[in-house]
């Protein structure tokens with residue numbers, strides 16, 4: 001029998017009693033672990049906890065990592081959201097980084113708590129992990145978040161706070177998104193998500209700020225892209241596929257590919273670089289296009305050269321009837337995207353707009369045509385700021401450079417190449433002046449040569465024309481002579 005006299009009073013006795021109590025608890029726990037299956041044990045623990053917890057004013061929501069086989073989006077969002085809420089009081093953090101990531105991911109560790117406030121409501125998050133059952137091969141660690149707050153705010157938490165967490169997480173993901181470049185030639189895909197496309201991170205640093213283009217044109221393109229991504233409902237209302245086509249044309253080195261990279265970096269859309277010459281049939285094309293994702297840019301470079309795919313010999317084709325043609329491609333892209341693609345941008349580039357198939361130019365096909373042309377003074381200023389860190393118009397040589405640029409055809413790529421030759425501003429700009437002058441002389445010489453050639457050709461043509469005229473005259477004369485002969489002969493026979 002237990003009596004009050006049995007209660008230990010001295011510290012030593014208290015310690016001994018506590019030690020023996022703990023030992024027997026541990027023994028009981030380990031016996032229970034062996035005898036009672038995990039599920040039942042978990043159930044009993046939570047039932048007992050529920051029975052013995054005094055009625056609380058708090059409510060706790062459980063957010064499991066998965067729902068059945070599928071990941072729970074609220075869990076994933078919470079994980080991202082809580083990364084932004086880590087306070088200096090947090091004691092343990094988990095750090096990770098995949099090869100693709102640029103920065104470390106910092107996340108809370110199991111058992112850690114984070115206190116958040118939303119509209120003056122205090123919300124406690126706890127990250128809970130349960131160990132896998134050692135006796136079962138299939139069991140794995142389960143992870144969930146517990147969200148605890150005052151019961152009276154239940155509706156506000158469910159209707160406003162959790163949607164807010166989801167939206168914030170999406171925004172963070174957008175910010176952190178690494179734009180990818182998919183290419184069918186690329187042999188690997190780190191994320192294993194590209195299907196038949198290999199991918200690498202798009203490391204192209206081009207942004208709209210660094211692009212040498214007329215500011216108005218730049219603003220117009222940015223405005224167009226902004227409008228496009230905002231207009232989901234509009235496209236739905238008018239029954240059009242939510243896509244936008246761009247045709248970029250201009251000489252090599254004027255920034256067509258750079259503009260595509262700038263668009264991708266701006267929209268945070270992945271790029272699918274489609275090499276049409278590697279596609280042999282419509283079914284091939286369908287498979288490839290179907291494996292691209294929404295919110296992406298499909299790029300077909302040098303479309304005028306790709307048109308030559310029509311001329312491949314029939315042995316290379318799987319079947320003649322299945323042969324890939326440009327208009328087939330366009331119809332297919334239109335059809336496909338009308339039915340299953342959302343928020344797609346398609347960009348064609350060409351060096352020769354005049355050589356393009358009219359099917360590509362007809363209204364409604366490529367929504368925006370952009371002429372990427374030779375460098376202007378404005379373009380030079382941007383390049384000088386990018387490459388040398390100077391406001392291009394503040395240098396003693398700026399005036400000379402700008403008037404040279406305005407008087408000739410020089411591409412941004414050529415200017416960029418010159419500016420890269422030295423870190424020394426004076427040296428680089430002097431080099432650029434030299435280059436521009438040399439190029440101008442060469443261009444003038446070429447022009448003169450062409451003109452000479454032309455006048456030589458003209459002269460030859462004139463000579464040829466004169467010779468032809470003389471020949472005609474001669475022929476006519478012969479005729480007259482002949483006629484004369486005939487007349488004389490006729491006269492003679494009379």
Ligand SMILES: Nc1ncnc2c1ncn2[C@@H]1O[C@H](COP(=O)(O)OP(=O)(O)OP(=O)(O)O)[C@@H](O)[C@H]1O
Nearest residue numbers: 210211212251252253254255256257258412413416
């Ligand atoms: N408008 C520009 N603004 C900034 N840099 C540019 C511009 N145009 C060209 N460059 C520079 O020149 C390089 C080549 O340009 P880019 O590949 O974009 O030209 P392109 O028009 O696509 O040429 P191609 O017709 O040969 O494909 C770029 O990497 C960039 O450094």
Ligand SMILES: [Mg+2]
Nearest residue numbers: 256257258301
């Ligand atoms: Mg290019």
